[in-house]
Amino acid sequence: MNERISNEKLRGKIMTADEAAALIPNGAQIGFGGFTGSGYPKELPQALANRIKAAHERGEEFTVNAFTGASTAPELDGALAGVDGMHYRMPYQSDPTLRKKINDGTTLYTDIHLSHSAQLVAEGFMGKLDFAVVEAVRITEDGNIVPTSSVGNNKTYLDMAEKIIIEVNSWQSPDLEGMHDIWNGYLTPPNRPIIPINNVGDRIGDTFLTIDSDKVVAVIETTDRDRNSPFKPIDDDSRAIAGYLLDFYANEVKHGRLPKNLLPLQSGVGNIPNAVLDGLLHSDLENLTSYTEVIQDGMVDLIDAGKLAVASATAFSLSPDYAHNMNENAKNYRKSIVLRPQEISNHPEVIRRLGVLSCNGMIEADIYGNVNSTHVMGTRMMNGIGGSGDFTRNAYISAFVSPSTAKDGAISAIVPMVSHVDHTEHDVMVIITEQGIADLRGLAPRLRAQKIIDNCVHPDFRAQLQEYFDHSLVTSKAKHTPHDLRHSYDWHLNFIENGTMKLSHYR
Missing domain, CATH: 3.40.1080.10 (Glutaconate Coenzyme A-transferase)
Known part of the structure; x- marks a missing residue:
């Protein structure tokens, strides 16, 4: 020593x-x-x-x-x-x-x-x-x-x-x-x-x-090792979500709203972000950059392939094999990786200046684009907001991703009204599930609602959510953001009482 x-x-x-x-x-x-x-x-x-x-x-x-x-x-x-x-x-x-x-x-x-x-x-x-x-x-x-x-x-x-x-x-x-x-x-x-x-x-x-x-x-x-957990294999839903996001970026490039090598990328940790990184690895994009919180396996692959020029973060989040590789080859990665204090890696000033493209996970979103990323059924803390708010509020384009259902189909990730709000509709630009993508930019609330229902909701819940929205349009005196407050949380209550968000009838 x-x-x-x-x-x-x-x-x-x-x-x-x-x-x-x-x-x-x-x-x-x-x-x-x-x-x-x-x-x-x-x-x-x-x-x-x-x-x-x-x-x-x-x-x-x-x-x-x-x-x-x-x-x-x-x-x-x-x-x-x-x-x-x-x-x-x-x-x-x-x-x-x-x-x-x-x-x-x-x-x-x-x-x-x-x-x-x-x-x-x-x-x-x-x-x-x-x-x-x-x-x-x-x-x-x-x-x-x-x-x-x-x-x-x-x-x-x-x-x-x-x-x-x-x-x-x-x-x-x-x-x-x-x-x-x-x-x-x-x-x-x-x-x-x-x-x-x-x-x-x-x-x-x-x-x-x-x-x-x-x-x-x-x-x-x-002499203790970091806790490095292996990532789950990329599943079909994650690949579908990644595909929608990458197609969206390609369309932004086509219309001149993004440069050919995109803008600095930020992503949360998990299966879907790694699917996005894997998609970038097999794309024709080059000279990419990342200004984010953590360096994941997929970013190391992009560096190795010569596609990611530089990544800035505050920490690694690597699987055991990739952590071993980093320890063995850290000298080679120093030219491509910068680790900063999190008050700098997550700072709104820098995120806004660089024009970061953010992509984060969520627990649920509602029909108007509000996102809950922390509380299950509104009260039970999962992990926390982390850096998702830092990046979402200040990103050039902000996206939230999730499979459309959870708990073997008992829970819908798209609900009438989120049970807890971490990211308001004002900050959420894009929502993606394996069902599709909803680009919410510039849309008034009723138009956002219909696009989310049409594109992102699982078929098992789409008619039920459409019924809620249609009923709200009729019963709500205010038409800007119509809700039926008597039934906004029926889905959550039904899950708590009966173990499913599927309603036997509309209350």
Whole structure:
């Protein structure tokens, strides 16, 4: 580890995870590194969970407030939630154990736009940050930190925390050094300058995180792998959705609204985005760029094929094979990949300037184009809004995608009125399911409704939704956005009561 911990002063802080966990008191506010299962601390959270569990067994109160970049992994979110160790959590999560604790009321959770979360901490709104716990490729001779496979909110947490704990992970490739771009000019208003990014690949900062080494109280040596889950095979629905989106982009190029190499691409994580990337791989498009949150398998394929010139993100979200490839070949990918703090990767100013094309998933959309991306049946938190709002509101063209049904056909993804609104009709330009595409740009509400019903709804629900819309046109006194408020949530209520959104009759 000598070459990984090059600062002599911080080599003197090396200790076990259990020893470091003993430094954290009940009620501590902790900023953890990590984003989408990449670059998160792995040993300290589990040691802290063991300590919390032992305290609870003695009848003692012990919880912490946990801030992260986005989702982490079972070794962090799952471990702490599993022992009822999280009193509060923000800004995004995807762990099933933590999700259960949020929905049963054990853990308080704030779902925050990812571009906003660091600012809330930096301005002191979230209170004093006691600890920053981050993962590093190495500690430099000057005592600075080279990040690993994500940056997330690390910079802000390191700046604001009273104490710092560093996990130096030798599994992470030393060749990641040089891939990161850490800008130190991001300030709170009124001192905030323009972010000087005019092209996706612009580098504006350092390749390391600058820290106050006097704040470091522990250094932990680890060899633990990131949680890299394999992606599901691309199914027919995902290919169909990807095909509609790529055809849409081609039509925009044909009409001169997009350049031949498109504009910078952003996509959420999952099966459909990977299908889109696979479609781009087999297209005749070249010299593509991506300004997004995460680097996925499909982007690596595009780089390898010479089709993706540069990708800017804040983290990797790779399958195990692709993570191994990145570790083995990080030096070769440094020229094509930039990893930035998420307050820069997700910043509205840069997204709007570059003209990003956004594509994100959803739980449901309604007939007027409002989108719910967070709450199942309006009350049960799934994961969170993540960066979808950052990109949707500021994109050159914003798209939402989803299969038209869920739960083996019991749920329709297109409903009369969404049970929770994350993205309003004003921000949603395109909706796509495997049934088709609805380009909503410039359409008045009644025209949007009919286009969504005709193009995006599954046949099993199309007549039912048409009946709702037709009835609303008759019964609603206001004709601009007609709804029958007595029956707007019949579909959701019927699912809760009977396990299906299919109605036996229109109420």
